[in-house]
Amino acid sequence: MTLFGYRIPMMASLLVWCVLWEIVGRLDLVFLLPPLSEVLSAAVGLVQTPSWQSATVTTLRAFFTGMVLSIVIGVPLGILMGRVKIADDLLGMWVNIFSSAPLSALVPVLMILFGFGERTIVAAVFLFAIWIIVLDTRAGVRHISPSLIEMARSYGASRRALYLKIILWAALPEILAGIRLGLIRGVKGVVIGQLLVAIVGYGALFETFSRNFRMAEFWALTIILFAFALLIAELIERAEAKVEYYAGARQ
């Protein structure tokens, strides 16, 4: 961004919005919006409370369990769909429907299936994250150059070697892109799941804060969540950049 010919760093626009928030908050126009400084000091206080710490552990545990499940199931499923036509015909429709459906509507069903606890949250993360991982893995496998597969066959690759040494690697850039998008969706899943269940982790905290109009803490928790989601996406993007090193040069 440039202003009057000067280059303004990206963070500068964020600063403008922070100042604006502070002013609006101080004017006391809307009681829902306390000044940013108050929110930040609430955040400092919040992270020291045992309730936040245990909620964070619960949330992270559910998030990572759900993500590991969706990667461990999603990647092989995507590879299967990319390689076997009948599997693609059978599953393709459902994967496409689920990847674009408003999944929040299904979380109450998960509650009936898995109860009002952590298992529902794990299921929500899984449900939100897996489809894009399947779709991207499938696309990656589909794009593998046929001659690379012929090469492996002509040099006597076993089926196992073909998958582990060629297919998985050749599709890796798309698989990682799928996992990155899946992680972002998984954050949505954990938040929506917890909000709906409302007695687990951050959901319980949000419930408490909003019900008692503790807005500073409410916003602090929101900011912490956003920061977490951005951090995760950034970490995966770094890993992708390493893989892009060859992906951009693929034949």
Add this chain to the structure above:
Amino acid sequence: MPAPIDQIVAVRGISKSYGSTEALRGIDLDFPRGKLTSLLGPSGCGKTTLLKIIAGLIKADAGTIAIDGKVVSAPGPERAFVFQDFALMPWATALRNVAFGLELRGKAKAEREDIARHYIAEVGLAGFEGKYPHQLSGGMRQRVGLARALSVDADVLLLDEPFSAVDEQNRRKFQEDLIRLRSNQNKTFIFVTHSIEEAVYISDRIVLLSPRPGRVSQIIEPEIDRSGDPDLIHRDKHYLDTVQEIWQGLKQYAE
């Protein structure tokens, strides 16, 4: 049925159709050991299909392929393939790419890398072992592909238009190197090309295929002395006559 010349590859009655398109019809061919035979013809004559059937990568509808008298229907260690688009693993160094055939055969890492280094030097790429394919030019990538095929020590090398994705200067250099390699490797080469000049320049034997359906139309054995300066071959009278003769035969298929 003892053949007067030692034939390493025997193609008998090979036919192949793709849907209603007949790609190959009743191909009978023998490939003499230690020679370089080219499959030459216009596009659509099924030369690459025939090569891939010999490689065991495509199943024929009818007919058999025998290597040293043994009928084969799948890829085997006695054949190695060089691909038109190189088929290198972009995530692996030149060294690992060259050693990959041996890696699949379970050879120990140190041993296979020694062999790979030897053949990388053999194709003129010493010093590029640690480079990734995208850091190499098209010609260098194909040299990696060739080194990979040499390193598995197969008797028969199958080359599918290996120079078609390589620029002209590098192609000329590569063809010269291939003549040299052929004389000191004692392997049988089967070489698919659509370039008449290339076929005449490098081949002991040229099999002309005619299109739709692909059949053997003529077999030519250019008697060209390749022991001297490779540049002289291009001015050799016999070379020029053979090119002309093949062109007269293929002219009718040009659009």
